[in-house]
Amino acid sequence: MRYVIFVLWIFCGLTMEAQNANPNEAQVYSNLTTALKIPEDVKQLSLRDQHLFYLPDNIGDLQSLLFLNAMGNNLESWNPNLLGLNTLEVLILKQNDLNYIPKDIAKLDHLILLNLAKNKLTDIPETLGQLKDLQFLHLSFNDITELPETITNCKQLEVLELDNNQLRFLPQNIAKLNGLKTLNLGYNQFYEFDPAWLIIKNLETLNLEHNHLIKLPTEIKNLKKLKTLVLNDNQLESLPEGIAKLPQLELLLLSNNSITTFPNDLSGLKNLKTLIISGNTIDQSEKERLVKELPNCKIFW
Structure with missing residues (x-):
């Protein structure tokens, strides 16, 4: 049991810091009504576990927002106004009911971290590859069967978590992600070790547990x-x-x-x-x- 806990710490702890709001940088608001009274001042907003079924249209008023955590809700769709928050650097929509990523995700071109784990995603739009600043991409626990070739345009990517999906292969040009340090492919449908993975020279963590x-x-x-x-x-x-x-x-x-x-x-x-x-x-x-x-x-x- 001790080594199981140790391994969980390895994979969960490494990126937690990047996903948490930092109260030392700016106030973290947790009430949307309060935040909307001073939209120009709000940089960090946590709506975690608030039983939300949608984000209101006026979410788009928060034009200074850098950090948004809306995990653990019941979101089924993307409010288009969310995609207008082009200062956003961290977007966490983990553990909702989203079954798609809109093509306009590319509008969030300052994103550093995108967490869409534990949703109902089956595919990824090619436009995700336009997120040039993206460093952390979390897509675990979905039903994704393949990634677009364009994912390798995210040259700044350091962490790519794809565990617990239905993947059998990755894009052949995956080695273009030469800054990648963590690649998690556990609990998928890989039958062979792809030689392309051997060219990811900066890789520090490779997880292929529960495959074939x-x-x-x-x-x-x-x-x-x-x-x-x-x-x-x-x-x-x-x-x-x-x-x-x-x-x-x-x-x-x-x-x-x-x-x-x-x-x-x-x-x-x-x-x-x-x-x-x-x-x-x-x-x-x-x-x-x-x-x-x-x-x-x-x-x-």
Whole structure:
């Protein structure tokens, strides 16, 4: 249980700071009626968990708004006036009932963070690729089957969370996102490790848990900056030598596969601190070898 909590902290904690209003920068309003009395002064607005079914038309009066959190409501549609808030940098509409993203999302061209997780989205408009300043994109827990090629025009993107969707592949030019540091593809329908992912040189966290992967490419060693690799609950039977040549790797999750042995040379895993391999068939002699060759690593069997 301790390592489960630790992993949840890794994936939830890293971007929480970017999604929270900052009262040190400006007052955070939580009452829309109050905010609309002084629209030119309102920079941060939190309407979280207020049982809203729609945003009123006069939301468009808040022309200085930088931060809007309307998560945990019952929104089913986008008010067009929301898309006129072109100073907006953070938009959080997580956990609503939205089943589309309007093409005019491109009007919000100062967005740094967009969180649409836990909605009912099935596709993404090509115009999303016009958000040139976007750094954090959260689309987890939807029913998305594919991403538009234009997503790779978001050159500033650092975090892309796509877990718990219905994806089988990513755009072939995904490597154009060379600033990407976190890629979460867990709980999807990937059957192969796409070689295109190996070209994302700045990747630090890669999550592919609960997919259908049978093998990994030995070229995984090319991800030299990788710190966290999550591969639990796939169908892996063996590991390539390249996985032991990731010098920055700190956390490796391999639980619930069919792995019996590890690469012969583990000396390249100098920074590995946590290895989780429960739910595999590792015999006692292999366990003893892992303990010996990874003396600074905590291993969970």
